[in-house]
Amino acid sequence: MPAPQPELPEPAHPDIDSMLSRKFGKEIANYFSGSPLNRVSFLRPDHTFLSQALKHPSTSFLLFNKLEPLVKSPTELAYAKYSDVQPVIGNDPFAKTEEELVKEYDSSTYIPQLVFLGLDGHKEGLIYKDHYKGAPFFALDITPKDAATAAAEALIKDVESKGLSFSKGRMHLSLPAQEAAIYAEARHLLDWNARNPFCAACGYPTLSVNAGFKRTCPSKDLAASVQNAENTPDRPPCATRTGVSNLSFPRTDPTVIMAVVSSDGQKILLGRQKLWPPYWYSTLAGFLEPAESVEEAVRREVWEESGIHLGRVVIHSTQPWPYPANLMIGAIGQAIPGGEEIHLGHDAELEDAKWFTADEVRVALRVGTGGPGEPAGPEYKEGGLRLPPKTAIANQLMAAVVGGFLGGEAKI
Numbered sequence: 001m002p003a004p005q006p007e008l009p010e011p012a013h014p015d016i017d018s019m020l021s022r023k024f025g026k027e028i029a030n031y032f033s034g035s036p037l038n039r040v041s042f043l044r045p046d047h048t049f050l051s052q053a054l055k056h057p058s059t060s061f062l063l064f065n066k067l068e069p070l071v072k073s074p075t076e077l078a079y080a081k082y083s084d085v086q087p088v089i090g091n092d093p094f095a096k097t098e099e100e101l102v103k104e105y106d107s108s109t110y111i112p113q114l115v116f117l118g119l120d121g122h123k124e125g126l127i128y129k130d131h132y133k134g135a136p137f138f139a140l141d142i143t144p145k146d147a148a149t150a151a152a153e154a155l156i157k158d159v160e161s162k163g164l165s166f167s168k169g170r171m172h173l174s175l176p177a178q179e180a181a182i183y184a185e186a187r188h189l190l191d192w193n194a195r196n197p198f199c200a201a202c203g204y205p206t207l208s209v210n211a212g213f214k215r216t217c218p219s220k221d222l223a224a225s226v227q228n229a230e231n232t233p234d235r236p237p238c239a240t241r242t243g244v245s246n247l248s249f250p251r252t253d254p255t256v257i258m259a260v261v262s263s264d265g266q267k268i269l270l271g272r273q274k275l276w277p278p279y280w281y282s283t284l285a286g287f288l289e290p291a292e293s294v295e296e297a298v299r300r301e302v303w304e305e306s307g308i309h310l311g312r313v314v315i316h317s318t319q320p321w322p323y324p325a326n327l328m329i330g331a332i333g334q335a336i337p338g339g340e341e342i343h344l345g346h347d348a349e350l351e352d353a354k355w356f357t358a359d360e361v362r363v364a365l366r367v368g369t370g371g372p373g374e375p376a377g378p379e380y381k382e383g384g385l386r387l388p389p390k391t392a393i394a395n396q397l398m399a400a401v402v403g404g405f406l407g408g409e410a411k412i
């Protein structure tokens, strides 16, 4: 049997009438969006808040070992409590202010990466300054490392002895939608922090601040190994300490993914990569390049990969994709009359690109979706078109096209 596909997240306020919905159709929420957490981003530098959130009995910690999340099963994340993580993080990494921590920076001290994800206001929890309420969520990297090795290894052993495991699955597309969104935020930020231990401007080590959402390049470093000739902890000037700088904030890389419709609106262009199993096709996709609009990127990628010339392009919906830091911008583009001849020679990315009728795609969305290599449903006939599951925005784009764009939902 094919793996179960979770329900997609609900868009915000789906039942409230809106002139925008009447004009543009219902909002589409894609998998990995729809988080139940209020990120209260303005509280990230507030260590009084973070300190209370850290120790509150309602607080949950999502643990990662080598970027693999702790799970009870493929459909359920597992969370730890403050008492579980305290040996790894110490009593309170937020006991001092951010300013004090920057002043006392010592790059030789390993600090396990902790990220404040947000407050779940649907649950009883912390109340801060009367306004900000909910159960706090943190992500913590417990990959055994440096001084935290022994405590991290003990915690890993402890959770594994309770039947929990660090999920080795690649994409985690079987979690319920809200869990998937929490996981996506956590994974994206832990991965970004792990990849950016050094300042992109001056090359010196950086310190995680703003509860894991920023890395700063301190002007002093107490570690003897990096002291300068004058034997002071001062570091050279760095451009990130003056003026507006975007060097030390988490990045999100935009990619475009598009359903391509023929000029008569009757056919859909799909492509396949060499490594995919037989009969597998999907929408085309590519990276947005610097100084390019989304519409231009869609037209360029489609022409480069398939030779098709697109006219009008509309943005349909977007999907966070934490592998490692993407935002998929889903679009629908229509070929211009006379621009529909397929030519694969420009770019060797695709093994094949083909026009499919709306009926072929409609049938495949009903009976032939799943992860690459997974079996299809019982109604699938060998040799029929295979398509990605609904957790992939490609599926939503195709469903929107064969559903006539009305409300963006498939009529299959």
Ligand SMILES: [Zn+2]
Residues within 6 Å of the ligand: 199, 200, 201, 202, 203, 204, 217, 238, 239, 240
């Ligand atoms: Zn720097």
